[in-house]
Amino acid sequence: MHSITYAAVGVLLVGVYLARRRRTASSLPLPPGPKPLPLIGNLHQAPKSHAWRKYLEWSKAYGPIVHVNMLGQSVIILSSSQVAHDLLAKRGAIFSDRPRLFLATELALKGFNLLMMNYTDQLRRHQKLQTSVLNPTPVSFYLPFQLLESKQLLLDLLHPGGGNAGRDVHGYFQRTVASIIHTLLYGFRIHSENDPILRTVIQLNDEFSGFVQVGAHIVDTFPVLNNLPAPLAPWKAIAESHYQRKYALRMENFRKALASPGWNISKHLKRIVETEKVEEMPTDELAFELGTMIDAALDGTTDSLLWFIVACVTQKHRGGFIDKAREELDAVVGRARLPTLDDRVNLPYITAITEEVYRWRPIAPEGAPHLNREEAEYEGYTIPARSVIVPNIWAITREEAVFGPDTDEFIPERWLEDDGKTVKSLPLSGFGFGRRICPGRYFARNTIWVIVAQVLWAFEVSPGRDEVTGEVIPVDDEACTYGLVMRSLPFKACFEARGKWVEEVLGDGDTYGEDHIAMLDKIAEGLASAK
Numbered sequence: 001m002h003s004i005t006y007a008a009v010g011v012l013l014v015g016v017y018l019a020r021r022r023r024t025a026s027s028l029p030l031p032p033g034p035k036p037l038p039l040i041g042n043l044h045q046a047p048k049s050h051a052w053r054k055y056l057e058w059s060k061a062y063g064p065i066v067h068v069n070m071l072g073q074s075v076i077i078l079s080s081s082q083v084a085h086d087l088l089a090k091r092g093a094i095f096s097d098r099p100r101l102f103l104a105t106e107l108a109l110k111g112f113n114l115l116m117m118n119y120t121d122q123l124r125r126h127q128k129l130q131t132s133v134l135n136p137t138p139v140s141f142y143l144p145f146q147l148l149e150s151k152q153l154l155l156d157l158l159h160p161g162g163g164n165a166g167r168d169v170h171g172y173f174q175r176t177v178a179s180i181i182h183t184l185l186y187g188f189r190i191h192s193e194n195d196p197i198l199r200t201v202i203q204l205n206d207e208f209s210g211f212v213q214v215g216a217h218i219v220d221t222f223p224v225l226n227n228l229p230a231p232l233a234p235w236k237a238i239a240e241s242h243y244q245r246k247y248a249l250r251m252e253n254f255r256k257a258l259a260s261p262g263w264n265i266s267k268h269l270k271r272i273v274e275t276e277k278v279e280e281m282p283t284d285e286l287a288f289e290l291g292t293m294i295d296a297a298l299d300g301t302t303d304s305l306l307w308f309i310v311a312c313v314t315q316k317h318r319g320g321f322i323d324k325a326r327e328e329l330d331a332v333v334g335r336a337r338l339p340t341l342d343d344r345v346n347l348p349y350i351t352a353i354t355e356e357v358y359r360w361r362p363i364a365p366e367g368a369p370h371l372n373r374e375e376a377e378y379e380g381y382t383i384p385a386r387s388v389i390v391p392n393i394w395a396i397t398r399e400e401a402v403f404g405p406d407t408d409e410f411i412p413e414r415w416l417e418d419d420g421k422t423v424k425s426l427p428l429s430g431f432g433f434g435r436r437i438c439p440g441r442y443f444a445r446n447t448i449w450v451i452v453a454q455v456l457w458a459f460e461v462s463p464g465r466d467e468v469t470g471e472v473i474p475v476d477d478e479a480c481t482y483g484l485v486m487r488s489l490p491f492k493a494c495f496e497a498r499g500k501w502v503e504e505v506l507g508d509g510d511t512y513g514e515d516h517i518a519m520l521d522k523i524a525e526g527l528a529s530a531k
């Protein structure tokens, strides 16, 4: 590099450092952490990928609250449920903003920054809309769609195309979840895993998941770079293209939903905005509200289900959890009908399996970052104002003091009391914390419970086989993507009906002849009667 360039970089580093350097009123020390270097702090130690693994190491070395300095920017990593609860929930008034991640916040979401928005009146308006359709009562009316699409999933798995060596499983589960949410939110079902709307959502989600990574993008570290002209700032074009495609998809789906016959969540929320006059909400902002729900619901729910299948094909020899689940299902449900949500109280082992999925493979292992708007003191340490707060869910779900030994193993029993019937109320973290806790958690839990129970009721699940040699293709239970969301890498699995009764109960054909519009109108009736 030319000496002038070195000098320019040096000046830039000093400038950024001075602008961000810690200014606290407190005389208390910062939380412990790896030793920083002058100016750059811990930048050189920032993990490039799968950061949650490094954060777990740091928590073992320095404790449940770790401070790292990224060029003067404080990052606080929380690695126990107690600490996360104390700060993010109990002190939610201070700890509920989001950091300004340029690529995601400023460029890819522009004014419609719902997931990454600070905790403002505008966000509270959106939360009000979300809870009006995602709280336990409205969610209880959505069950017919979870059952319908779960049945379609079982039919698809029963008659897979392309022989019996197994197929990549991602598409089956993506279609299922996508169809549930697109029907409820927009009034149309998704018939195929190759549906162009579904493929676009998945592509946009994958891009966005990569944008929301603390420390991964140079423009987040040096926001000043955003002033560079477009050819020198390639992320601008990437984010602009992301935004344009997202905008077009969301507006088109919203338009379709309003034009579609029957009730749907788009119409429901539009009516609330118009009649309750909470405050003006432009149409595109409302369309982005619906799109945010679609994105969050698709990734979180599908990826949890995929990890459940990974557990089925990799862990069953260790804990024998599938056999135990079957015993419970056969005793309570029998073989003449599918399990449904009404069976939940009598099927604690199935609930323990779903809890263990959220713990074993939390789909957002680094959580979604929070930010504290004011300086705070905690356990003898100071947390500087505007620190980036990373809830290290990966470490939190591995706390042996809370979950018992062998936390890397899939052991549903850890969720049951000694009587084997009562589900323990252990601290939950997979859905986030405090005022930013996932508003879709009741809906997601119902969807996942129904599908897990029905898949276990219907199938022997085993790893896929090589089509030529017939040899089993082992599945790596740690192979995953890196981003906001941790998704299993593609893998093959075989689903064989457990017996003749499965086909008898499921019947022939498919479910696409069902009158889903009449079913949606029933939801409207249910909601009206629940008022």
Ligand code: HEM
Pocket (backbone or CB within 6 Å): 114, 115, 116, 130, 134, 292, 293, 294, 296, 297, 298, 299, 300, 301, 304, 363, 364, 367, 368, 369, 430, 431, 432, 433, 434, 435, 436, 437, 438, 439, 440, 441, 443, 444, 445
């Ligand atoms: C198993 C499935 C799911 C998991 C594990 C999950 C997890 C999460 C997590 C960890 C957060 C961040 C919380 C925080 O900042 O502390 C979040 C936020 C969010 N989730 Fe979920 N989620 C799931 C399903 C859903 C569903 C089904 C919906 C909607 C229908 C949804 C809508 C949202 C929204 C809108 C936010 C943003 C909340 C905010 O920033 O204030 N999620 N979710």
